[in-house]
Amino acid sequence: MSFEKLDELGRKLEALEHAQAILGADEATHMAVGGGEKRAEAMATLAGIYHRQATAPEVADWIGAAKTESLDEDQQSALREFERQYTNLTCLPAEFVERQTAARLRSEQLWRDLRAKNDWAGFRPALENIVALVREEAGMRADVLKLSPYDALMEQYDPGNRAADIAPVFAELKIFLTDFVPEALAVQEERLANRPLKPLSGVYPIEKQRELGLTLMAAVGFDLNHGSLSVSHHPFCGGVPTDVRITTRYKTSDFLSALMGVLHETGHALYEQNLPKAWSHWPLGKARGMAVHESQSLFVEKQLGRNPAFWRWALPVVERDLGEAWTLEDLLPHVHRVERGLIRVDADEVTYPLHVILRFELEQDLVSGRLEVAELPEAWDAKMRAYLGLSTIDNAADGPMQDVHWPSAAFGYFPSYTLGAMMAAQQWAALTREHPSADDDIARGDFDAVNAWRRERIWSQGSRYSTPELLERATGEKLNAAHFIAHLKRRYGKS
Amino acid sequence: MSFEKLDELGRKLEALEHAQAILGADEATHMAVGGGEKRAEAMATLAGIYHRQATAPEVADWIGAAKTESLDEDQQSALREFERQYTNLTCLPAEFVERQTAARLRSEQLWRDLRAKNDWAGFRPALENIVALVREEAGMRADVLKLSPYDALMEQYDPGNRAADIAPVFAELKIFLTDFVPEALAVQEERLANRPLKPLSGVYPIEKQRELGLTLMAAVGFDLNHGSLSVSHHPFCGGVPTDVRITTRYKTSDFLSALMGVLHETGHALYEQNLPKAWSHWPLGKARGMAVHESQSLFVEKQLGRNPAFWRWALPVVERDLGEAWTLEDLLPHVHRVERGLIRVDADEVTYPLHVILRFELEQDLVSGRLEVAELPEAWDAKMRAYLGLSTIDNAADGPMQDVHWPSAAFGYFPSYTLGAMMAAQQWAALTREHPSADDDIARGDFDAVNAWRRERIWSQGSRYSTPELLERATGEKLNAAHFIAHLKRRYGKS
Numbered sequence: 006m007s008f009e010k011l012d013e014l015g016r017k018l019e020a021l022e023h024a025q026a027i028l029g030a031d032e033a034t035h036m037a038v039g040g041g042e043k044r045a046e047a048m049a050t051l052a053g054i055y056h057r058q059a060t061a062p063e064v065a066d067w068i069g070a071a072k073t074e075s076l077d078e079d080q081q082s083a084l085r086e087f088e089r090q091y092t093n094l095t096c097l098p099a100e101f102v103e104r105q106t107a108a109r110l111r112s113e114q115l116w117r118d119l120r121a122k123n124d125w126a127g128f129r130p131a132l133e134n135i136v137a138l139v140r141e142e143a144g145m146r147a148d149v150l151k152l153s154p155y156d157a158l159m160e161q162y163d164p165g166n167r168a169a170d171i172a173p174v175f176a177e178l179k180i181f182l183t184d185f186v187p188e189a190l191a192v193q194e195e196r197l198a199n200r201p202l203k204p205l206s207g208v209y210p211i212e213k214q215r216e217l218g219l220t221l222m223a224a225v226g227f228d229l230n231h232g233s234l235s236v237s238h239h240p241f242c243g244g245v246p247t248d249v250r251i252t253t254r255y256k257t258s259d260f261l262s263a264l265m266g267v268l269h270e271t272g273h274a275l276y277e278q279n280l281p282k283a284w285s286h287w288p289l290g291k292a293r294g295m296a297v298h299e300s301q302s303l304f305v306e307k308q309l310g311r312n313p314a315f316w317r318w319a320l321p322v323v324e325r326d327l328g329e330a331w332t333l334e335d336l337l338p339h340v341h342r343v344e345r346g347l348i349r350v351d352a353d354e355v356t357y358p359l360h361v362i363l364r365f366e367l368e369q370d371l372v373s374g375r376l377e378v379a380e381l382p383e384a385w386d387a388k389m390r391a392y393l394g395l396s397t398i399d400n401a402a403d404g405p406m407q408d409v410h411w412p413s414a415a416f417g418y419f420p421s422y423t424l425g426a427m428m429a430a431q432q433w434a435a436l437t438r439e440h441p442s443a444d445d446d447i448a449r450g451d452f453d454a455v456n457a458w459r460r461e462r463i464w465s466q467g468s469r470y471s472t473p474e475l476l477e478r479a480t481g482e483k484l485n486a487a488h489f490i491a492h493l494k495r496r497y498g499k500s
Numbered sequence: 501m502s503f504e505k506l507d508e509l510g511r512k513l514e515a516l517e518h519a520q521a522i523l524g525a526d527e528a529t530h531m532a533v534g535g536g537e538k539r540a541e542a543m544a545t546l547a548g549i550y551h552r553q554a555t556a557p558e559v560a561d562w563i564g565a566a567k568t569e570s571l572d573e574d575q576q577s578a579l580r581e582f583e584r585q586y587t588n589l590t591c592l593p594a595e596f597v598e599r600q601t602a603a604r605l606r607s608e609q610l611w612r613d614l615r616a617k618n619d620w621a622g623f624r625p626a627l628e629n630i631v632a633l634v635r636e637e638a639g640m641r642a643d644v645l646k647l648s649p650y651d652a653l654m655e656q657y658d659p660g661n662r663a664a665d666i667a668p669v670f671a672e673l674k675i676f677l678t679d680f681v682p683e684a685l686a687v688q689e690e691r692l693a694n695r696p697l698k699p700l701s702g703v704y705p706i707e708k709q710r711e712l713g714l715t716l717m718a719a720v721g722f723d724l725n726h727g728s729l730s731v732s733h734h735p736f737c738g739g740v741p742t743d744v745r746i747t748t749r750y751k752t753s754d755f756l757s758a759l760m761g762v763l764h765e766t767g768h769a770l771y772e773q774n775l776p777k778a779w780s781h782w783p784l785g786k787a788r789g790m791a792v793h794e795s796q797s798l799f800v801e802k803q804l805g806r807n808p809a810f811w812r813w814a815l816p817v818v819e820r821d822l823g824e825a826w827t828l829e830d831l832l833p834h835v836h837r838v839e840r841g842l843i844r845v846d847a848d849e850v851t852y853p854l855h856v857i858l859r860f861e862l863e864q865d866l867v868s869g870r871l872e873v874a875e876l877p878e879a880w881d882a883k884m885r886a887y888l889g890l891s892t893i894d895n896a897a898d899g900p901m902q903d904v905h906w907p908s909a910a911f912g913y914f915p916s917y918t919l920g921a922m923m924a925a926q927q928w929a930a931l932t933r934e935h936p937s938a939d940d941d942i943a944r945g946d947f948d949a950v951n952a953w954r955r956e957r958i959w960s961q962g963s964r965y966s967t968p969e970l971l972e973r974a975t976g977e978k979l980n981a982a983h984f985i986a987h988l989k990r991r992y993g994k995s
Contacts, residue, residue, distance in 0.1 A: 017549060028518075039723070040740070043742040
């Protein structure tokens, strides 16, 4: 049976993915400093072995033949995702992939070097080359997938997401935020005038922060039997569903920085740990995509971890583990800090979407050819002024050279961040409609009902549905900015 | 060119070996408890991918064709080792390997369970099955390699080793040790009567022991840029030459136990770290075999680490790191402790060879059919009485059920341990002939000349020569028991 051959192929690919995932996590946490060169060589060779196995011509035959076989519903879903994976991996000619990979490695290297020097003129030709290749890529993907070029790029990260659906939702959010950011800042200023910020005491030993992190991870549902917490320069969630590796980095001066990072990665980890185990060797058993994954991390970090109810329960734990007593009134201003800034990754949940919408708008124009790389600094600056009142002119390092995504040819990825934030708020709204006592649960440190809802609606579904379908089935409606807007108003607006 | 195809195959196999080695080390050190099942699945699948690639029929064609190509000397050596690897991997029919693997897994599992219960009668049928399969295996290997059956088994671990060469050397050693063990024990007793043993104080924090271990590792030449030290239940040396993972386990009551283990694994690690880098993707670039590897670990542990000169330098380091002052006279009785015992892995360097010679003799008889499994407890007991004056009758758990090797179908491996000890002594003797000041160097903590000699003679040679050839080229003579005997007399005999 051809489906059986796909099933067997799935097991081989799962083993190779397992090796790549553990080697990747190991590289950032336990690898000897001098081990990097050989590791890179091994990873590249494993990627080649994976690619050859996953894209072998007979796989297309098996997919074709399996369509005529009598399959149960799960197998049919699995077959669809096998085909999606195969199409994604084979829709670009090998010659193009090689050309693009070489250009990308060069441009990433150049970016690392020239961003530090704020040298836009030096970097521009490399980015022009990348954009030319991305236009080519988008065209080829569009032809195969029968989608518009930009949608064809997004399809890699979030199957089913379409710019035509997202753009009006982002537009609504942008209009709201343009007025709301000043309001939130004014509210914050007034609060701080009435009650000055209590500074963090600044002496939090790493071992104690780690204990606190592990306690909160376990409480919100992380299975320490199938995962661990360690240290790396850039926090991440990696490993495999049966052994999820999350990392953080500690500042002894500030316990919130590591802790909020741990909660964010725990959100990713819960999704991975609770994917359907029986499908783990099928693409169907993988997480749906970047936006849904981000919705899970932001659900834990923002909907739970920055929820005042959460801190009613967590503050005594902090006091026990760190030996420092905080009142809710003193802690929340740290957790709910809003600040206009140039840097996306440093942004709070109020200003963050404006950073993403700016990139979403610009990258669509870059892909379509409405915008050229030469015009990017001015275009970026104009939007930055309009959305956040800040300028990046003569500061390309914090403008169009800020992120690794474009130098890496990853266009169509940025929307996932804000879609994730919106989807998390929409999930929270749906959940609290069904469980009005969710806040009370959380204030008691009880995450069972919250997790049961997410397990049933999101985690256990794997890649059964497209991104918008999954959201609609989980929450009863299509992507709706109202929930995220209501969430921000509740947390940051005039009361 | 066919050699180029072998070269390319070598890079793929190296990447898969890299993944397997790091996953293996990770499993024992950092894997989440619940990650084991999937890890085992991934490792088995990777082993299958490796085996299919390494044994593909076209590899035989490439080897054949490469023999007619114009190759330089290194490439010719590489080709010979490619062929050896291919022959070793393909000389058993797949049907047999599957049958043997299943029997081995069953027997290992049974062994783990029944050894704890000292249930020889229950275990016997499983071992009989294993021995029957090993006889079959030895016969098939012997046919392909044109060797005697037992030599064909040893050939997997130490290419070139022949029972006809080893047996007389072991016989000489056995005769010596039968008299020497009582002498060494009497010398020890007299010394302890004159100067009672100073006990270890029993409070050595793990973090301080670790620091001490790292200091000594680095001093004897371990490159911490290409390796690390962590903790596991069973100490090992794993990883890859660019990132060697060694482990130990700590007792807070005894700093010597972890430290001597660290030195032993450091010996293995130095060999790996100093293999020829340009050949790392060829079988030629791998360590020669088990006996040579053991000679490197025992060189560091026994020839260096239990050498009084070493402690002249190391005692002030111990005092600095552990805060405890020791005199050489008080420490050496711990480092040179001799004791008759039933357990091979707990044995000191004086009694250890007798454990190995007992197994070497019995396993040759088992393979040839001169001995049956049913007769094993009596045969073991008779030799144990003759060599060490101890009995294992009614104690099969500490007799023929003691080691995992036979339940795992690993016959022909045991000699490597004692060959390693003898080769280490022979290397030390050759080295000190050329560098008479080696002891003085070591007493100053200077290991440069010692390591330069080993780098040139052993490490940099990879698998260029057979085991006996490598030894003869390094030391100027064939395996000669006199060096090990002289070493034991010097360290443990009447002065």
